[in-house]
Amino acid sequence: MAGFSDATQQAKQFWTSRTTGQKGLLLAGGAVTILLLAFFSRMIGSPDYKPLYTGLESADAQTLTAQLDAQGVPHQASADGKTISVPADKLDAARLQTATQGAPHSGRMGFELFDKVSWGQTEFDEKVTYQRALEGELERTIETLSDVASARVHIVMPTDSAFADSQRAAKASVILKLRHDTLSKDAVLAISRLVSGAVDELKPEDVSIVDADSDRSLGLSHDGQADGEATEATLAQRLVATNGVCVVV
Numbered sequence: 001m002a003g004f005s006d007a008t009q010q011a012k013q014f015w016t017s018r019t020t021g022q023k024g025l026l027l028a029g030g031a032v033t034i035l036l037l038a039f040f041s042r043m044i045g046s047p048d049y050k051p052l053y054t055g056l057e058s059a060d061a062q063t064l065t066a067q068l069d070a071q072g073v074p075h076q077a078s079a080d081g082k083t084i085s086v087p088a089d090k091l092d093a094a095r096l097q098t099a100t101q102g103a104p105h106s107g108r109m110g111f112e113l114f115d116k117v118s119w120g121q122t123e124f125d126e127k128v129t130y131q132r133a134l135e136g137e138l139e140r141t142i143e144t145l146s147d148v149a150s151a152r153v154h155i156v157m158p159t160d161s162a163f164a165d166s167q168r169a170a171k172a173s174v175i176l177k178l179r180h181d182t183l184s185k186d187a188v189l190a191i192s193r194l195v196s197g198a199v200d201e202l203k204p205e206d207v208s209i210v211d212a213d214s215d216r217s218l219g220l221s222h223d224g225q226a227d228g229e230a231t232e233a234t235l236a237q238r239l240v241a242t243n244g245v246c247v248v249v
Helices: 002-016 020-045 058-071 088-101 123-142 185-198 227-248
Strands: 049-054 084-087 148-156 171-178 207-211
Touching: 049 058, 049 088, 058 084, 058 088, 084 088, 088 123, 088 185, 123 148, 123 185, 148 185, 171 185, 185 207
Parallel strands: 171 207
Antiparallel strands: 049 084, 148 171
16 A cells, blocks of 8 residues: 555656646657557457448449348448448358348449459459459358358359350359258359359359259359259150140140
8 A cells, every 4th residue: 555655646746846837748649558558449349340232333333231230240331332341250141141031223332352452463353353253252142151061153254255155154163061962942053143143244054053063054044043953844844845735636
């Protein structure tokens, strides 16, 4: 207690020996220090937000925020309202959920692919780096699905050419190793729309999804059905047609 009393007495003597101006500077410095500590505490305690979609039109931004509200996902909008961000730890789940419900008509999915700029790269090197980073980002998101043990994504970027024969449409393939040999239709839709939404001019039905163990196709047919369902529907139609022919005969 004696040491505490001595420290208190020294503090009082120090304060009373200061001029009015010095006291004002000390009080101002203390206030600034408290504000900075409060600011950094808030920054450390608040989640890190990442872009979910960028370049959105107003109507699409409102629809997306309504979907996130319904899912209970926190979100922030940029000053111009064109970018919607969610906490980093909820980004993958939000991507898949919004892909299942249908991606916005405007804007594109936000992917922060580069931590730093690599100077001296050629345009070709930049495209290759971007494609590899995008594939890795998609793989990481798809692997958050409970039925998926691992995923590999391969993207063929579209190419423009003055000659029709040299043009190439965008395509993608997703190789999945499943945990239980099954994948729900919602998951197939989510993966197809997730990948197509990340690549310009790529349609969901042009995303090939394959089971790595059975080589079974899991993707969408061109009528929007899962491949298995489309095959069953086709067989059923053929069976009905055949029976109809037999009845006529």
